[in-house]
Amino acid sequence: xxxxxxNELATLLRAAIAGDERAYAEFLGRTAAIVRGFARRKIxxxxxxxxxxxxxxLALHMKRHTWKTDAPVSPWVYAIARFKLIDAxxxxxxxxxxxxxxxxxxxxxxxxxxxxxxxxGRVLDGLTAGQRSVVAAISIEGRSIGETAAKFxxxxxxxxxxxxxxxxxxxxKFGRS
Amino acid sequence: MQTNDLxxxxxxxxxxxxxxxxxxxxxxxxxxxxxxxxxxxxLIGPRPDFTVAAHTxxxxxxxxxxxxxxxxxxxxxxxxSRPGSDVRHVAYWxxxxxxxxxxxxxxxxFAVPSDQLVTVWWGSNVYVCLTFIPxxxxxALAVFLAALRHGAPTRPRxxxxxxxxxxxxxxxxxxxAHCTDDSPLFVATWYSxxxxxxxALGAICGRRVARW
Numbered sequence: 001x002x003x004x005x006x007n008e009l010a011t012l013l014r015a016a017i018a019g020d021e022r023a024y025a026e027f028l029g030r031t032a033a034i035v036r037g038f039a040r041r042k043i044x045x046x047x048x049x050x051x052x053x054x055x056x057x058l059a060l061h062m063k064r065h066t067w068k069t070d071a072p073v074s075p076w077v078y079a080i081a082r083f084k085l086i087d088a089x090x091x092x093x094x095x096x097x098x099x100x101x102x103x104x105x106x107x108x109x110x111x112x113x114x115x116x117x118x119x120x121g122r123v124l125d126g127l128t129a130g131q132r133s134v135v136a137a138i139s140i141e142g143r144s145i146g147e148t149a150a151k152f153x154x155x156x157x158x159x160x161x162x163x164x165x166x167x168x169x170x171x172x173k174f175g176r177s
Numbered sequence: 178m179q180t181n182d183l184x185x186x187x188x189x190x191x192x193x194x195x196x197x198x199x200x201x202x203x204x205x206x207x208x209x210x211x212x213x214x215x216x217x218x219x220l221i222g223p224r225p226d227f228t229v230a231a232h233t234x235x236x237x238x239x240x241x242x243x244x245x246x247x248x249x250x251x252x253x254x255x256x257x258s259r260p261g262s263d264v265r266h267v268a269y270w271x272x273x274x275x276x277x278x279x280x281x282x283x284x285x286x287f288a289v290p291s292d293q294l295v296t297v298w299w300g301s302n303v304y305v306c307l308t309f310i311p312x313x314x315x316x317a318l319a320v321f322l323a324a325l326r327h328g329a330p331t332r333p334r335x336x337x338x339x340x341x342x343x344x345x346x347x348x349x350x351x352x353x354a355h356c357t358d359d360s361p362l363f364v365a366t367w368y369s370x371x372x373x374x375x376x377a378l379g380a381i382c383g384r385r386v387a388r389w
Contacts, residue, residue: 016191017194019191019192020191021188021189021191024187024188024191025184025185025188028184028187028188029181029184032180032184050180053180054178054180054183057180057183057184057187058183058187059329059389061187061190062389063260063328063329063389064194065194065195065196065197065198065327066198066258066259066260066328066329067259068199068259071261071262075260075261075262076259076260076261077261078261079260079261079331080260080261080329080331082331083260083331118178118179120178120183121178124178135186138185138186138189139178139182139183139185139186140178140182142182142185144189145189160189160190160192160193163186163189163190164190164193167186167187167190171389175388175389
C-alpha cells in the first residue's frame with residue numbers, strides 16, 4: 001500500500017474513532033477490499049475468502065481500541081487478517097503456513113465481493129431473537145438506529161445495546177468455535 | 178449476510194468504544210502491584226533488618242534485576258497485545274536479565290570461598306522462595322490475563338507467558354524484601370525457577386483466556 005492510501009486510511013479510522021460513522025463505513029469498505037485481496041491470494045480452497053473478510057472486519061471493529069492512533073493502519077489490519085486466516089484453517093482442522101512476508105502484501109489489489117452463503121449468516125441464527133431482529137434490520141435491511149427503534153417500538157438506546165451485544169456475541173463465536 | 182450488510186451493522190455501532198488499550202495496561206499494572214503488595218504484607222512481610230540490609234550491595238542488586246525484569250516484561254506484554262507491532266525490537270531487551278545475573282554470579286564466585294559456595298547457593302529459604310513468589314504473583318497474573326483479553330494478542334500463548342513473567346517480576350520484587358538470602362547464586366537459581374512457574378501457568382492460560 002502506498003503512503004497516500006495509508007494516510008487516508010489512518011485519517012478515516014481516526015475520524016471513525018472520534019464518532020464519524022460515514023468515515024467509518026468508508027474505512028471498512030476500503031479495508032474489506034484490501035483483506036479480500038489478501039485472503040484470496042492466501043487461500044487455495046477449504047475456506048471461503050469472504051468469511052475471512054467478514055471475520056476480520058468484525059475483529060477490527062471489536063478491537064479497534066488496540067490501534068495506536070499515531071501508527072500506520074495496514075500492519076495492524078494485516079496482522080489481524082493473518083490471525084483470523086490461520087485461525088480459520090486451524091478450526092477446520094488444517095495446518096497451513098501463512099507466509100509472514102510483507103512483499104506480497106504491498107501488491108495486494110483491492111477486490112470486489114462475490115456472492116455466496118456466509119458463515120456469519122449462520123452465526124446470526126445463534127443470537128437471541130431480539131438481538132437477531134435488530135442486527136438483521138440494521139445490516140441486511142439497511143435501516144438506521146432510529147428507523148429500527150420505530151419498527152420494533154424500542155428506544156434508540158435499547159437498539160444500540162442490542163446491536164452491540166449481538167455483534168459482540170457473533171465475534172465471540174468466531175473466536176471460540 | 179453480505180459484507181456490505183455487515184459494514185452497515187458495524188457502522189451503526191461506531192459510538193460504542195472500549196477503553197484505549199494504552200490506558201488499560203497502566204490500570205492493570207497499578208492494580209496488579211496493589212494486589213501483590215497486599216499478598217506480600219499479609220503472607221510474609223519484609224525482613225526485620227530491612228533498613229540495615231538496604232545498605233548492602235547484594236541486597237540492592239536483587240531489586241535491580243527484578244525491577245529490570247518488570248520494565249522489560251511490561252513493555253513486551255504491551256507490544257504483544259497490539260496486532261502488527263514490532264515485537265522483536267522489544268524482545269531483545271530480555272537478554273538484559275541473564276547478563277545482569279551472569280555478571281553478578283561471576284563476581285560472587287570470586288568473592289565467596291569455594292567451600293561455602295553450596296551453602297550460599299542453597300541458602301535457607303529455597304522452599305519459601307518457591308512457594309511465595311508464585312503465590313504473591315498469582316493475583317497479578319490474573320489481572321494481566323484480563324488486560325490481555327481486552328487487547329488482541331496474535332500469539333496468545335506467548336503473550337500469556339510474558340504476562341506470567343511480568344507477574345513473576347513484580348512478585349519477586351516484593352519477595353526480595355523478605356528473603357535473607359541475598360547471594361546472586363541464590364537469586365539466579367531459585368527466583369528463576371519460581372518465576373518460571375508463573376510463566377508456564379501464564380502460557381497455559383493465555384491460549385484459553387486471550388482468544389478473540
